[in-house]
Amino acid sequence: MTVLDIPAGSPFGVENLPYGVFSAGDGSPRVGVRVGEHVLDLSIALGDAVFAEPTLNAFMAQGYDRWVEVRTRLQTLVTGEVPAEAVHAVADVKLHLPVDVADYVDFYASEHHASNVGRLFRPDAEPLLPNWKHLPVGYHGRSGTVYVSGTDVVRPSGQRKGEDGPVFGPSTRLDIEAELGFIVGAGTPANTPVSPDDFPRHVFGAVLLNDWSARDIQAWEYVPLGPNLGKSFATSVSPWVVPVLALAGARVPLPGQTSPEPLPYLRESSPWGLDITLSVEWNGQEVARPPYREMYWSPAQMLAHLTVNGASARTGDLYGSGTISGADPAERGSFLELSWGGRDPLTVNGESRTFLQDGDEVTITGAATTSGGAKLGFGEVRGRILPAR
Amino acid sequence: MTVLDIPAGSPFGVENLPYGVFSAGDGSPRVGVRVGEHVLDLSIALGDAVFAEPTLNAFMAQGYDRWVEVRTRLQTLVTGEVPAEAVHAVADVKLHLPVDVADYVDFYASEHHASNVGRLFRPDAEPLLPNWKHLPVGYHGRSGTVYVSGTDVVRPSGQRKGEDGPVFGPSTRLDIEAELGFIVGAGTPANTPVSPDDFPRHVFGAVLLNDWSARDIQAWEYVPLGPNLGKSFATSVSPWVVPVLALAGARVPLPGQTSPEPLPYLRESSPWGLDITLSVEWNGQEVARPPYREMYWSPAQMLAHLTVNGASARTGDLYGSGTISGADPAERGSFLELSWGGRDPLTVNGESRTFLQDGDEVTITGAATTSGGAKLGFGEVRGRILPAR
Numbered sequence: 001m002t003v004l005d006i007p008a009g010s011p012f013g014v015e016n017l018p019y020g021v022f023s024a025g026d027g028s029p030r031v032g033v034r035v036g037e038h039v040l041d042l043s044i045a046l047g048d049a050v051f052a053e054p055t056l057n058a059f060m061a062q063g064y065d066r067w068v069e070v071r072t073r074l075q076t077l078v079t080g081e082v083p084a085e086a087v088h089a090v091a092d093v094k095l096h097l098p099v100d101v102a103d104y105v106d107f108y109a110s111e112h113h114a115s116n117v118g119r120l121f122r123p124d125a126e127p128l129l130p131n132w133k134h135l136p137v138g139y140h141g142r143s144g145t146v147y148v149s150g151t152d153v154v155r156p157s158g159q160r161k162g163e164d165g166p167v168f169g170p171s172t173r174l175d176i177e178a179e180l181g182f183i184v185g186a187g188t189p190a191n192t193p194v195s196p197d198d199f200p201r202h203v204f205g206a207v208l209l210n211d212w213s214a215r216d217i218q219a220w221e222y223v224p225l226g227p228n229l230g231k232s233f234a235t236s237v238s239p240w241v242v243p244v245l246a247l248a249g250a251r252v253p254l255p256g257q258t259s260p261e262p263l264p265y266l267r268e269s270s271p272w273g274l275d276i277t278l279s280v281e282w283n284g285q286e287v288a289r290p291p292y293r294e295m296y297w298s299p300a301q302m303l304a305h306l307t308v309n310g311a312s313a314r315t316g317d318l319y320g321s322g323t324i325s326g327a328d329p330a331e332r333g334s335f336l337e338l339s340w341g342g343r344d345p346l347t348v349n350g351e352s353r354t355f356l357q358d359g360d361e362v363t364i365t366g367a368a369t370t371s372g373g374a375k376l377g378f379g380e381v382r383g384r385i386l387p388a389r
Numbered sequence: 390m391t392v393l394d395i396p397a398g399s400p401f402g403v404e405n406l407p408y409g410v411f412s413a414g415d416g417s418p419r420v421g422v423r424v425g426e427h428v429l430d431l432s433i434a435l436g437d438a439v440f441a442e443p444t445l446n447a448f449m450a451q452g453y454d455r456w457v458e459v460r461t462r463l464q465t466l467v468t469g470e471v472p473a474e475a476v477h478a479v480a481d482v483k484l485h486l487p488v489d490v491a492d493y494v495d496f497y498a499s500e501h502h503a504s505n506v507g508r509l510f511r512p513d514a515e516p517l518l519p520n521w522k523h524l525p526v527g528y529h530g531r532s533g534t535v536y537v538s539g540t541d542v543v544r545p546s547g548q549r550k551g552e553d554g555p556v557f558g559p560s561t562r563l564d565i566e567a568e569l570g571f572i573v574g575a576g577t578p579a580n581t582p583v584s585p586d587d588f589p590r591h592v593f594g595a596v597l598l599n600d601w602s603a604r605d606i607q608a609w610e611y612v613p614l615g616p617n618l619g620k621s622f623a624t625s626v627s628p629w630v631v632p633v634l635a636l637a638g639a640r641v642p643l644p645g646q647t648s649p650e651p652l653p654y655l656r657e658s659s660p661w662g663l664d665i666t667l668s669v670e671w672n673g674q675e676v677a678r679p680p681y682r683e684m685y686w687s688p689a690q691m692l693a694h695l696t697v698n699g700a701s702a703r704t705g706d707l708y709g710s711g712t713i714s715g716a717d718p719a720e721r722g723s724f725l726e727l728s729w730g731g732r733d734p735l736t737v738n739g740e741s742r743t744f745l746q747d748g749d750e751v752t753i754t755g756a757a758t759t760s761g762g763a764k765l766g767f768g769e770v771r772g773r774i775l776p777a778r
Contacts, residue, residue, distance in 0.1 A: 139614040140529035156698035225528040226615020309545035
């Protein structure tokens with residue numbers, strides 16, 4: 001038996017306890033929880049076969065009461081003695097995609113982001129469209145190309161608008177979108193809409209998400225049916241799933257929704273705004289600090305919207321918040337906005353940048369702050385651009 | 390042992406042999422092939438555990454050479470003696486969703502449909518958008534709400550545009566879209582685009598597909614990110630998967646693509662137009678005969694487009710053709726077009742109809758015609774509307 005070292009103020013202390021899927025050496029992927037700089041193998045520590053699965057899906061499908069029970073046990077367990085063979089250093093393990101993604105939906109819930117994009121893509125019109133403050137606008141993305149942090153991203157090729165009809169080639173405006181992703185643990189059957197107040201009974205946890213975007217491909221293809229190939233080549237997520245049970249301590253009010261008021265199916269008794277700040281590093285230099293607490297729509301409202309038409313939700317469904325951009329220019333979560341459509345290059349390590357160049361690496365980190373002042377770390381989502389094939 | 394009765398001219402003769410998943414009595418779902426009015430249990434007839442699976446996915450994942458081998462064996466087997474215990478009457482079995490759907494994408498490949506919708510939704514603009522003849526426009530839909538034929542559809546509720554901001558309630562413009570759906574059997578890894586000529590090595594077969602659509606919800610939500618809740622409540626598919634190996638006999642030229650010519654990645658050595666005619670019945674009365682041979686983009690081009698940006702494709706991916714509408718008004722595959730946005734009601738069994746009423750039932754059937762004149766039946770995709778909850 002051994003005792004886990006948890007440094008004071010660690011973003012991976014007992015108030016966090018995020019779940020992930022790891023493998024050590026030749027071992028098979030299995031479920032672990034991160035404690036300080038350790039990974040605790042739950043298949044050993046709790047002796048339950050559900051944690052020997054290669055994804056979190058089976059555990060998540062056991063439902064809310066079980067999530068509470070396991071978390072309560074872990075909070076006791078990690079502060080006492082644990083089997084030495086269940087403990088690994090984070091640096092020594094390989095981290096895997098934590099869930100088998102069912103449906104993937106991406107929202108568009110930052111008013112600052114939607115306004116910025118509106119100004120850039122439709123300069124002669126009102127930046128916010130008439131529906132935007134009435135519903136969380138979103139669309140389905142490709143679940144088969146959701147990758148874990150560290151997966152390289154090959155520059156996508158596709159059609160973009162040319163002088164004289166479209167031209168084909170590698171994207172010249174490759175971008176990121178810094179987001180949070182929410183993972184449905186306990187689904188809902190068809191024709192049973194979820195109330196926003198039931199969000200914590202259905203959504204298991206959250207990850208950082210980078211919605212890589214080829215702006216030139218997207219601009220040419222997206223009218224009238226929305227983004228497709230400009231997004232579908234890759235979406236990256238962080239490996240640690242921070243439980244909603246932990247994030248409940250970081251709830252804050254939403255910044256808007258007074259005029260107009262949301263329709264009844266979108267109203268929350270107590271809002272699910274979250275005090276989470278992201279940091280975007282481009283080749284190691286921080287270029288933005290997107291504030292999640294400024295998002296207009298909450299993740300609870302997103303789930304209510306997704307299911308209000310009778311659509312079911314399934315274990316493993318993933319939905320992104322949309323790009324997180326704050327009011328301040330240094331809080332913008334995409335290079336499209338940070339460079340204002342390429343007009344205002346950034347200086348990154350002394351080099352000029354608008355969109356991504358081959359070899360560039362982007363790392364997004366983030367942490368929630370609870371009302372008690374504790375930090376809940378998300379770890380990172382990282383990706384490097386390889387040249388087009 | 391017994392001999393299967395295959396009536397002359399049956400749309401389920403040896404040239405077709407569609408696969409499905411059925412259960413008989415208390416038996417578990419398993420793979421069968423339809424022969425005339427019989428279902429042959431392949432787990433017994435071929436004695437292979439892959440056919441005892443509850444979906445076609447494991448068999449499909451075995452790849453093209455295996456599909457050819459099994460089809461060749463079946464063409465001999467069904468004309469000789471088969472084990473009596475492997476034979477069921479179609480009328481006696483329950484049919485299930487044949488595949489575990491991975492990603493679902495819906496295209497928009499009929500020029501007549503896209504033009505009609507353009508005229509109805511954007512009356513003051515060119516009906517076809519500038520990108521339409523350069524790429525098969527499509528978007529991702531919800532794979533978790535793909536249902537097998539016979540599943541009732543509860544009328545969806547949602548937001549629609551009102552006089553004074555949005556109103557919430559049951560959709561008042563509930564519609565169908567008569568389509569074909571194509572099922573990927575053998576996927577492709579990331580960053581390995583599929584040539585249109587490799588379509589039959591990746592796509593296992595085709596089904597009829599009804600993309601139920603709530604036009605009022607869709608019209609309010611779809612700008613700028615495309616359809617979401619107007620579609621995500623239900624998509625129905627027929628239970629029999631007609632093999633591409635069978636459909637190869639029904640290939641025809643595409644009607645367009647001379648001006649402009651498609652970009653090189655979309656060019657086919659020999660086109661994958663298909664001579665398939667659908668029939669749409671509304672409460673038992675035929676209201677349209679959509680001709681698949683008039684589609685602008687082929688399913689081989691759709692797959693090439695989906696993967697050209699480096700996106701992988703997986704076993705179980707489903708992609709819809711988009712509504713099939715011909716040049717003739719009686720060939721339109723949606724009630725939106727058949728009633729011209731509700732302006733011109735149809736008379737159905739003596740009753741006036743524009744969009745679907747509670748209790749209405751829609752049945753879409755279809756058959757391919759081979760160059761030799763054989764009919765390859767698809768069976769049917771059927772659904773009935775239940776009142777909103």
